[in-house]
Structures are given as structure tokens and as C-alpha cells.
Amino acid sequence: xxxxxxxxxxxxxxxxxxxxxxxxxxxxxxxxxxxxxxxxxxxxxxxxxxxxxxxxxxxxxxxxxxxxxxxxxxxxxxxxxxxxxxxxxxxxxxxxxxxxxxxxxxxxxxxxxxxxxxxxxxxxxxxxxxxxxxxx
Numbered sequence: 001x002x003x004x005x006x007x008x009x010x011x012x013x014x015x016x017x018x019x020x021x022x023x024x025x026x027x028x029x030x031x032x033x034x035x036x037x038x039x040x041x042x043x044x045x046x047x048x049x050x051x052x053x054x055x056x057x058x059x060x061x062x063x064x065x066x067x068x069x070x071x072x073x074x075x076x077x078x079x080x081x082x083x084x085x086x087x088x089x090x091x092x093x094x095x096x097x098x099x100x101x102x103x104x105x106x107x108x109x110x111x112x113x114x115x116x117x118x119x120x121x122x123x124x125x126x127x128x129x130x131x132x133x134x135x136x
Contacts, residue, residue: 003064006057020062027058 004014010026012018018026032038034050 003060006060009053009057010061018061023058023061027054030054 007014007016007018010023010030012022012026031051031054034047034054036044036047036051039047
């Protein structure tokens with residue numbers, strides 16, 4: 001399905017560039033109008049085909065379509081998901097600083113755990129001294 005066809009099916013002019021929220025709202029409105037469960041039994045086949053066309057148009061609008069005037073939300077969305085932060089907000093600039101607190105937590109936990117284990121061992125050693133000269 002071409003981008004212009006998808007726009008017309010969702011109720012937008014062919015040369016418009018609606019936002020994601022506008023596309024979603026138009027899709028929900030159209031689906032609500034022609035859902036097969038909401039129409040009488042004799043109109044179900046046509047409602048099902050209309051429902052499928054609207055779903056295809058919605059997916060086409062989100063993926064960018066193949067028309068000359070098509071645009072893509074998927075490219076910008078995948079960039080945000082891949083890096084976690086959009087590049088316009090400095091997503092790749094301070095990646096090293098993000099790792100530092102986690103490393104400090106891990107090293108602190110390991111060292112504190114080692115300290116506590118050593119202290120417990122020494123306490124047990126003092127409480128129950130061994131008479132075997134080969135044991136520490």
C-alpha cells in the first residue's frame with residue numbers, strides 16, 4: 001500500500017504529514033467505526049475487509065510506506081531504542097560515565113562482602129580455637 005492511499009484511508013489529505021499521535025487517533029476512530037463485531041451479521045464481510053485495509057494503512061503509515069511522499073517514524077524510533085537516548089539529546093556522548101556508578105556498586109559490594117567474611121572468619125577462629133597445628 002502506498003503512503004498516499006494509507007493517508008486517504010485514515011482520513012488525512014494526500015500531501016499531509018500527520019504526527020504519530022494523529023495517526024494513532026485516526027486509526028482508533030476508523031477501527032471503532034468498522035470493527036466486524038460492531039456491525040450486523042449481513043455487513044460483517046465488508047467490515048472485515050475494511051478493517052484489514054485500515055490496519056494495513058496504519059502499519060504502512062508507521063513504517064513509512066513506499067510512496068514518493070512517504071516518511072518514516074520507524075527510523076527515528078529505532079535510533080532512540082537502539083541508543084536509549086536520541087542523538088539530539090547527546091545519547092552517545094557520556095556512555096562511559098553511565099557505567100561508572102554500576103562499577104562502583106559492584107566493587108564496593110565485593111570488597112565489603114570480603115571484609116565482612118574475613119571479620120566473621122576471624123571471629124569464629126577466636127571463639128573456637130583449633131588444637132590442630134596444621135589448621136590455621
